[in-house]
Amino acid sequence: MKTLTINGVELAVLDRGRGRAVMLIHGFPLDHTMWDAQVEALQSQYRVIAPDLRGFGRSGVAGPVVSMEQFADDLAALLGALRISEPLVLCGLSMGGYVAFQFWRKYAARLRGLVLCDTRAASDSPEAAAGRREMAQRVLREGPAPLVDTMLPKLFAPDTREKHPEIVAALQRVMLGTNPQGIAAAAYGMAERPDVTPQLGSITCPTLVIVGQADVISPPQEMRAIAQAIPRARLVEIAGAGHMAPLERPAEVSAALREFLAAL
Ligand code: MLT
DSSP: OEEEEETTEEEEEEEEOSSSEEEEEOOTTOOGGGGHHHHHHHTTTSEEEEEOOTTSTTSOOOOSOOOHHHHHHHHHHHHHHTTOOSOEEEEEETHHHHHHHHHHHHHGGGEEEEEEESOOSSOOOHHHHHHHHHHHHHHHHHOSHHHHHHHHHHHSOHHHHHHOHHHHHHHHHHHHTSOHHHHHHHHHHHHTOOOOGGGGGGOOSOEEEEEETTOSSSOHHHHHHHHHHSTTEEEEEETTOOTTHHHHSHHHHHHHHHHHHHTO
């Protein structure tokens, strides 16, 4: 891992391989290790960049609220610091997808393609936003455990929970190890994120939409609608996977990514 000071915060970033750049953006409250299998699968052909967003993993924490736009600004500055000026492919899962949408909104010219994995274009309902803010307060008081207890049962397909408890346990460790301030800041940021549904039709770069068929957080029905609204999108549904498709079905997700990247 490299550590770079970006927009006043120390960001840890994995930078592997050579070739056209692909950046992998993790979900909430996770870190770059959720992409280990995809880094492994892509690094022989591509330069794979997998950062820990501010407040997560080994990166520093800054600010009581971090908007999805701020995360996107960090990534744009990170690309500058890594001297990546060619257009790249940005791939985000869930919160990483919210960040990818904001990156597209501000830096579309820097994108060769977009991968939206188990994510949502809609903003939070007022009730969901209020619930998030309440949870952020709880995490600041009690640590990540209450959030982990709420989220973990929803992240995986039943098949993963039964056959691969080690995947669930490893993710639980990452979540429990995340800085409470980082969690709260991103939760506040997600609660105020804009609805990008009306803009989906303007995303003109090649786009791959990936969803686990058993995803209950960003369900297939919702992701099919996203794929239909984006002019050059292709949808891949991953059987036997939930919200954490890249961890649950790493070979299938990596194959979909490779095929998409090869065609660009
Ligand atoms: C994630 O996986 O990043 C979260 O489910 C995003 C969210 O809470 O909306």
